[in-house]
Amino acid sequence: MTSVYLEGLDGCTRCERLVAFMAQLAPSKGRVRTDYQNAPVNGFGDLQARICLVGLAPGAHGANRTGRPFTGDGAGDFMYPLLRQAGFSNQSEVVSADDGLELHDLYITNAVKCLPPENRPNADEFTECRPYLEAELQVLKNLRVIIALGHGAHNSLLRLFQSQGLIKRMSDVPFGHANSFLLPNDLWLVDCYHTSRYNVQTGRMNDRMFLDLLEQVKSLVQGKNG
Numbered sequence: 001m002t003s004v005y006l007e008g009l010d011g012c013t014r015c016e017r018l019v020a021f022m023a024q025l026a027p028s029k030g031r032v033r034t035d036y037q038n039a040p041v042n043g044f045g046d047l048q049a050r051i052c053l054v055g056l057a058p059g060a061h062g063a064n065r066t067g068r069p070f071t072g073d074g075a076g077d078f079m080y081p082l083l084r085q086a087g088f089s090n091q092s093e094v095v096s097a098d099d100g101l102e103l104h105d106l107y108i109t110n111a112v113k114c115l116p117p118e119n120r121p122n123a124d125e126f127t128e129c130r131p132y133l134e135a136e137l138q139v140l141k142n143l144r145v146i147i148a149l150g151h152g153a154h155n156s157l158l159r160l161f162q163s164q165g166l167i168k169r170m171s172d173v174p175f176g177h178a179n180s181f182l183l184p185n186d187l188w189l190v191d192c193y194h195t196s197r198y199n200v201q202t203g204r205m206n207d208r209m210f211l212d213l214l215e216q217v218k219s220l221v222q223g224k225n226g
Contacts, residue, residue, distance in 0.1 A: 012114075015128055017122070019114070022064065036065045041064065044109075046103050056110060057112040059073040059115075075196050079210070086215070088214070089104065111126060111157070114129075133156065148190070150193065154191055166184055175191050178213055178216060188220045190213065
């Protein structure tokens with residue numbers, strides 16, 4: 001899979017809290033520290049994609065370990081089989097960065113590239129990482145739809161759009177599952193509940209909801225917004 005080159009991301013230490021947290025993270029399930037990337041996680045996917053899915057941040061024992069978004073954690077275990085069913089990937093089982101996964105018409109990344117404590121980046125960390133997200137989106141020349149996976153990703157994207165003069169007030173674009181908003185540059189923002197294990201277990205997110213949202217996104221990409 002291909003990643004957007006983000007100057008300064010490798011070895012980035014802008015956020016001291018995140019650097020310190022990764023340095024003391026205890027491995028899980030009999031693993032050792034050398035099994036973990038414990039560093040910024042770049043996005044990946046199809047650089048010709050019309051769709052970009054933006055999550056919150058790497059999972060502690062998923063992307064933070066494997067070095068690829070939503071790889072090796074519960075959110076990815078839920079998401080990737082459905083992405084394959086919808087035609088966006090070539091395989092359902094996703095376990096490591098070299099497992100042969102290919103994405104079609106889709107690029108996946110996170111609003112914050114490093115693991116935050118309790119999966120909660122603070123405002124400064126969102127701000128420090130937003131230039132990397134902006135750079136990724138600018139490289140995706142065919143981009144038509146951005147999926148904001150969860151409220152955190154939604155808000156970070158809105159702050160980016162606000163800085164670009166595309167929206168005036170964040171309150172004009174409220175978060176809600178399957179909400180869609182057309183920006184003045186003809187880019188669609190579509191919200192999605194996060195595919196976290198907690199949301200799946202509590203029923204906030206299920207297979208049908210995610211597949212329906214992917215069909216909605218396909219329609220927007222094809223210019224069907226009715």
